[in-house]
Amino acid sequence: MTDSALPLADKKRKGLSRKSGATWVARTALVAAAVCALPMVAVAVAALTGGTDTITHLAETVLGRYTMTTLLLVLMVSVGTFAVGVGAAWLVTMTRFPGVRFFEIALVLPLAFPAYVLAYAYTHVLDHPGIVQSVLRDITGWGPRDYWFPEIRSLGGAATMLVLVLYPYVYLLARAAFLQQSATTFLAARALGASAWSAFFRISLPLARPAIAGGVLLAVMETIADFGTVAYFSVQTFATGIYTSWFSLADRAGAAQLALCLLSFALLLAMLERAQRGRALYHDPSRRQQAMEPAHLSKGQSILAMILCGIPVLLGAVLPALILVNMGLGSEQNLLSPRYLGFIQNSLTLASVAALVTVAVAVIIGFYQRLLPGRRANGAAYVARLGYAVPGGVIAVGLMVPFAAFDNALDSFMRSTFDVSTGLLVTGSIWLLVAAYMVRFLAAALGTYEGGQAMVPANMDAAARSLGETPGGTLRRVHLPILAPSLLTALLIVFVDVMKELPATLIMRPFNYDTLAVQAYRLASDERLEGAAVPSLVIVAIGLLPVILICRQVGRGRHR
Structure with missing residues (x-):
């Protein structure tokens, strides 16, 4: 009826x-x-009603340092994720070399690793008592002050850890954008005398700009939200400042005002991301949708491509996993x-x-x-x-x-x-x-x-x-x-x-209600890195579940 x-x-x-x-x-x-x-709303109200004494004291002491450190970290992560993500996406999408099908999936694996877990693993290996510097001293006979070695617990070290786990955001979006591009415009540029590199920078990259910008902004948002990595490396950002003000100094007004500064920056990034998507008018004007034919690399080029794609996978997934397993067995x-x-x-x-x-x-x-x-x-x-x-x-x-x-x-x-x-x-x-x-x-x-x-x-x-x-x-x-x-x-x-x-759990968890992330952070803070490897491995193992799903989607995303 x-x-x-x-x-x-x-x-x-x-x-x-x-x-x-x-x-x-x-x-x-x-x-x-x-x-x-x-x-x-609550952060804004608490910050604006907290009085001017706290914010004045913050401006005279730590606000400038927090701002500069956070901006430098964002800049380094933006450049790093762009270079690694876009480069890897272009290689696996537009070229053919031995192992390309493996790399197009393996490049997603670092997404399963929290940045603070990588920080624990690499500190165990690269810090002064670690195996790398110990072997170096044994071979050369140098003393602790006879050589220079990059400091892992630094702003650069934190940026490196974040780049290794966040570049898949850029890689996935850039790869999808490259797959959707038609070959007609690229081939027209080549026919007019442009080299492959020139056509990439002048045609393919601008066409993929909205997707790449979205991936970089996602990585930046994760960067400003990170606490475990910067706290462990003693890098003073707004994230560590909020936690210090809330717990160590018991300064609720200071924590709220620092949170408002970070919130303003995060919302600015969100508006920029929305604006760039709204202005994303790049399109392929050709009516013929011709799939891009991948270029087959020479032997030397193939070796270089395998090295360039293998380094992020090795440093972002394989090596940390091996280090954590070794640490966990010795704990x-x-x-x-x-x-x-x-x-x-x-x-x-x-x-x-x-x-x-x-x-x-x-x-x-x-x-x-x-x-x-x-x-x-x-x-x-x-x-x-x-x-x-x-x-x-x-x-x-x-x-x-x-x-x-x-x-x-x-x-x-x-x-x-x-x-x-x-x-x-x-x-x-x-x-x-x-x-x-x-x-x-x-x-x-x-x-x-x-x-x-x-x-x-x-x-x-x-x-x-x-x-x-x-x-x-x-x-x-x-x-x-x-x-x-x-x-x-x-x-x-x-x-x-x-x-x-980690940060929300640390601040808000009920009394004596610890999680694997909190336990890993606590052990690492006490310099018990081998013990921190055990809960870290469990977190990584569980993190592989959605990454496997994403990898399956990546595998289906190949040219049909």
Whole structure:
């Protein structure tokens, strides 16, 4: 029976059901967006109401150093990820040499390694007591002051660690852009006398600029959010300053004001990324879409290409894994002890709950955009995506400040009224930490969900409505079964991101509730690097799950 044949009362009931379903989706999405905006608003309010004495003291002492160090780190990581990511993407996409199919997948593997894990591994090998300098002294007979060796615990060392694990962002996006380019414009440039290098720099690179810029900006956002690497190498950035102000100095106002500075920089980067995508008008004017024919390299060129593609894989994945395994075997850490099983259980619990909550919120916001498109829905999605540009330390401070004030106010009211202390109901709870993870990684889940949702034709929604389905029923019976692969990918990505997240966990975790990342950081801070290798290996092993999925997509992305 069609809608036109239904009695008027049934039509009204169906209309009310659909309206109530849409209202529920809209309200839930807007509440989730408000939660995402809360840390940013709270940081701004706490910073602006913290008085001028703190910010004046910061400006006279550490603010300049934090700013300069952070900017230098961003600059070095930007240049490094651009050079490695774009160069590797061009070689595996536009040339053919022995092992190219292996390298196009292996170049993604460093994405499974947190930068702070690489820092622990390379410090163990390259520091003064490490095997490299020890062998050098044994061979030459030099003393500690008779030679110069690059200092791994430095700004340059931190930048190198970050480049090795973040260049896959640029590589993946650049490779996709190169694969989508038609050969006609490139061949026209060659026909007009341009060399291969000239055609690359003047044609292919500008065409791929939006994708490359997006990848570099993602790497930069991860750089300013990093805490474990810079803290271990004693590099003073805004991320380390926030943690020091919050814990070591117990200066909440100072931490909020430093967080506001970092938040402003992160939001500026997010706006730049959005603006560059809006101005991304490069396109191939040719109507003929001819796949680029890869150039076959000579023997000498092939050897050079294999070396250039092999170095990032070797330094970013293979060598760190071997070092960590060797360190772990020589440590006294027992992965099966009750203490370590507790760390693993805590990590898996947090990551699982956070992944489920984050993906559920992403589904609601994405479905809200599809169900009721408009400024409000687009605004909710935009605010939800901003969390990825906000470092974990900023989100932690932004959530701790208002909820700590709420807990204290409630406790004071209950004491004065009923002579009962409520303590800290929200602050220091697992659920507040899960909320921080949700804010931080909602953009990743939302992007994955929207990518799958774009493959669901709109006429399916119309067909479901004509059959009497409510919005919730359409989502449950039509969208979710089709989007199961995308949802699984989103769950795995958020799960592993939470496993690796350090600053928010350090600041917000409940008392005596440590995770693998916290244990690795604590052991490394005590210079027990061999012990830190054990939890680090577990984090890396779990991180390989989404990377394997990405590698499968990379393998399918070859010319069809």
